[in-house]
Amino acid sequence: MSKNTLREDKTCLNCNYVVEKKFCPNCGQENIDTRKTFYQLFVHFFEDLTHYENSFWKTIRNLLLKPASLTKEYLSGKRMSYLAPIRLYIFISFATFFLLSVIPDNEDTPDVKVNSKKALVATKKKEKDTIFKEQEKIIKLEQLGLLTKTESDSLQKLFIQTKLKQIKDKKNNFTLLGSSYNSVEELDSLQKHGKPSEKLGAFEYWITRKMQLVNDKYDSDELKEKFAESFIHNLPKSLFIYMPLFALVLWLFQNKKKWYYFDHGIFTLHYFSFLLLAILILRIINYLFEFINDYTFFNILEYIFATVAILYMFYYFFPAHHRFYGESRVVSACKGIAMFIINIIFIVIILSVMAIYTFINIH
Known part of the structure; x- marks a missing residue:
């Protein structure tokens, strides 16, 4: 426990009352030297806290x-x-x-x-590699004349959409409060152009959009x-x-x-x-x-x-x-x-x- 040095001056620093012993009889403040080392300050803080x-x-x-x-x-x-x-x-x-x-x-x-x-990182790289390989197969079929340019583009677009949907479904198997929207864009579109029955109230839309942003991010x-x-x-x-x-x-x-x-x-x-x-x-x-x-x-x-x-x-x-x-x-x-x-x-x-x-x- 730290040793506090008593002041020679018997006047209380807090209320100017005369202090005969260690504590002021008027306000209770201890009549000790206020200048302390860092160690004394730390120990005093701990003692005061506990x-x-x-x-x-x-x-x-x-x-x-x-x-x-x-x-x-x-x-x-x-x-x-x-x-x-x-x-x-x-x-x-x-x-x-x-x-x-x-x-x-x-x-x-x-x-x-x-x-x-x-x-x-490895999983994401594998998913990208799968998309690129399938695209290469479709392009080769086009080069061999087995597919027209239009058919090739349509197949590539369809494959990418299907693959992205699979990834999204896997990503969103757990959502905050069970969101029923695929993205914040879908929510905004329904709120702006949807039927009256599909639109949300102002507060419900605000909080739903906030949660959907989280679902899209993680x-x-x-x-x-x-x-x-x-x-x-x-x-x-x-x-x-x-x-x-x-x-x-x-x-x-x-x-x-x-x-x-x-x-x-x-x-x-x-x-x-x-x-x-x-x-x-x-x-x-x-x-x-x-x-x-x-x-x-x-x-x-x-x-x-x-x-x-x-x-x-x-x-x-x-x-x-x-x-x-x-x-x-x-x-x-x-x-x-x-x-x-x-x-x-x-x-x-x-x-x-x-x-x-x-x-x-x-x-």
Whole structure:
């Protein structure tokens, strides 16, 4: 822990009050030298972020092993012994999504990416070579007098159209929201010259065109990969947006006179902090097991650990809800199941909407 040098001047820099000891009795500011080395600045930042004096690890231990204990302690007034809920969530959220972004997946190694790119290039080259060879055959038949110029041109055009349609059908076996259009040009043409029954409303046309641009730009595999990337990228924002809704669902199921929305908000911050931390721990353990996955024993151990961790993540909400709200186990379990189903539906909708919003803004 860093050592802070006390100022010789006993006048508080913040409120000009006389400071007899380390902290100002008027505003609480520490009367220390404000000029620091880079090391001191870094350590001070970390200590301030985590409130490291025993409270950080105590908070993490209780968060993982004692469901709802942090929430009950905080609302009872014991707030200096643990990290504040907002600070805890921000710290864990930052750590989780930062580390998840830098921990590599086995499938995303450079060699795999290079090989996939080479395979894609080879496939496209093969398709082009097939078209050129068929064209050469048709031209030879024309040169031998077996086909007229008109017949040769017609056959070449027909073959190219057929081949391109096959490639397009293969490319678009997966489309964003199951698009029924072959291209954005077809959509624009129908919107401009089609029958009234074929035309879309202004908003429907705008969003459909945005999605069709994405379908035209990416093939099936690229589209699935981009969708997954967008889903993960939007997860932190989606969770942050969803937390007030999660607290609202809790509020709807509880006694309005006994519990304030603020109480549900604190419970929500701690619960979401637990989920993020559990996901991070699970990913780190999984990554470490990847180095020894050649041994059957460790594969079984990894499977057991992952199964137990996932089950515990689902189970955690129920004892936390029961202990915090003080209801019977049966009532708490019934409410928990109902809220669980509602929240799963809401979070899937929010994540999907945000993922689609990201897609339609890709250029």
